[in-house]
Amino acid sequence: MHFSRMMGGSAIKLVTLDVTNTLIRVVRSPGYQYAYIGLKHGLELDDRVLTGLFFKYYKEYSRKYPNFGVQCMISPHTWWTALVKDCFRSADARIPEETLNLLADDLYFHYTTAKPWELFPGAVEAIKDLRQYAVKIGVISNWDHRLYKVLEAMKLRPYFDFVLTSTVACVEKPDSAIFHLALQNAGCRPDEAVHFGDNVEKDFHGAHNAGMRAYLLVPSGVQNLSVSPNLVVNSVQEFVDVIRPQLGAKADHTVLEKKEIV
Secondary structure: OOHHHOOOOOOOOEEEEOOEOOOEEEOOOHHHHHHHHHHHOOOOOOHHHHHHHHHHHHHHHHHHOOHHHHHHOOOHHHHHHHHHHHHHHHHOOOOOHHHHHHHHHHHHHHOOOOOOEEEOOOHHHHHHHHHOEOOEEEEEEOOOOOHHHHHHHOOOHHHOOEEEEHHHHOOOOOOHHHHHHHHHHHOOOHHHEEEEEOOHHHHHHHHHHOOOEEEEEOOOOOOOOOOOHHHEEOOHHHHHHHHHHHOOOEOOOOOOOOOEOO
8 A cells, every 4th residue: 555645534435436537448549540541532631741730729718718619608619619620721722611521520520439538557456446435426528518428438427426527517627616516516525535537737736726735647658757656656557556455344336326517
């Protein structure tokens, strides 16, 4: 056990987790997925170029129209449609508008299935381990409403007591408000909760600013000098092992009531 790395404080009553790049990740790259769908429409495009374009437009759209457009009264579907069309249009300006619309619709649905996603090694086993204890387990993620379908498709949904997405909460991490909503839902104080994710600003500092404890997921061999090494782990299982001494008694969680915060 990693007792020396365990944070002090009250017994843990709530564990919240990020999803993307914490429990699941895109297979290969976003550009690979875009090229895969493009091929179905007769387009042969470089997945590396598409990946670069995806991150360029994702950053731009997130800055201009935060929270997948929700903060600007734009629907996530409209937000993603515009982003996808810009990616493909920049990759090949000759693609007809009709085809761009079809690509956007196909990709929007594609990302609700299990096909573009893969589980982090050991993630399911670690969540099952955590599920043994008398704590509530929730998701706090900057996602649109499709996350519920993704979690179902990846067979992860039954492990969580609630799922809180940024578009439903109308606020994104690292804003403390989304963490406070989770605490309110679980009926516990900030010092009774711990959050785990891969993003130092959105997950680690966001949770800390809300008064919660937090651990940061960092791949093995990668250093993060902005966070104490005692609060950095290399896997979901390591996170569970670190907090285990403060999880209390084990309990039967064989039947869970699925809950989304609306």
